[in-house]
Amino acid sequence: EVQLVQSGAEVRKPGESLKISCKGSGYIFTTYWIGWVRQMPGTGLEWMGIIYPGDSETRYSPSFQGQVTISADKSTSTAYLQWSTLKASDTAMYYCARRMLGYCTTTSCYEGFNYWGQGTQVTVSS
Amino acid sequence: EIVLTQSPGTLSLSPGERATLSCRASQSVSSYYLAWYQQKPGQAPRLLIYGASNRATGIPDRFSGSGSGTDFTLTISRLEPEDFAVYSCQLYGSSPMYTFGQGTKLEIK
Numbered sequence: 063e064v065q066l067v068q069s070g071a072e073v074r075k076p077g078e079s080l081k082i083s084c085k086g087s088g089y090i091f092t093t094y095w096i097g098w099v100r101q102m103p104g105t106g107l108e109w110m111g112i113i114y115p116g117d118s119e120t121r122y123s124p125s126f127q128g129q130v131t132i133s134a135d136k137s138t139s140t141a142y143l144q145w146s147t148l149k150a151s152d153t154a155m156y157y158c159a160r161r162m163l164g165y166c167t168t169t170s171c172y173e174g175f176n177y178w179g180q181g182t183q184v185t186v187s188s
Numbered sequence: 189e190i191v192l193t194q195s196p197g198t199l200s201l202s203p204g205e206r207a208t209l210s211c212r213a214s215q216s217v218s219s220y221y222l223a224w225y226q227q228k229p230g231q232a233p234r235l236l237i238y239g240a241s242n243r244a245t246g247i248p249d250r251f252s253g254s255g256s257g258t259d260f261t262l263t264i265s266r267l268e269p270e271d272f273a274v275y276s277c278q279l280y281g282s283s284p285m286y287t288f289g290q291g292t293k294l295e296i297k
Contacts, residue, residue, distance in 0.1 A: 097286070099233075107225075107233065107276055109286035123284040157232055165238065172239040173280035174223035178232040 084158030
């Protein structure tokens with residue numbers, strides 16, 4: 063069974079650093095992209111970035127480039143999202159999700175995230 | 189950058205009724221790259237539809253997706269109590285790689 067299990071809720075002060083995790087199991091971790099999605103209180107979903115654990119190729123949304131760092135550790139099948147300097151506006155729920163793979167026709171491949179972590183609540187407050 | 193606009197923002201219906209949700213792209217896109225998600229309070233999103241019209245594994249057949257070009261629709265044929273949730277469309281593109289619509293809240297009337 064494919065599972066993405068995220069680390070627990072975090073409370074930090076502005077200016078502090080933080081690294082949250084997403085551990086994959088039930089599949090070959092290095093062969094699927096893992097994305098991160100932010101959901102601020104009462105708002106919609108925002109795609110932050112994505113990593114391919116096989117070679118650590120990473121792509122960021124322009125909105126989040128330079129604001130966060132996405133990484134992965136193949137040895138522990140874990141993806142990470144980190145901040146070096148948190149702001150109050152980083153308060154949100156953060157989800158990891160696995161990109162679909164192999165859903166293709168002769169023309170193209172479908173896109174989407176078919177497995178999601180349970181979410182990590184990050185609260186930044188003085 | 190392609191923008192996805194969902195309408196309506198909130199849809200109030202009763203169980204048993206038909207729900208029609210819209211997702212409009214600011215320019216023509218490939219239907220391969222359009223997905224729909226359902227999110228219930230306190231839960232992670234769940235993939236409902238991929239490729240604009242293909243149901244994901246385990247999704248009941250009362251959910252259907254359609255559309256092409258700039259206009260896409262998610263239809264729930266007969267609403268069940270567990271269908272009241274927020275629905276979001278998502279597009280795969282170039283930059284950013286993925287974009288979400290702002291969501292439609294489907295609430296009980």
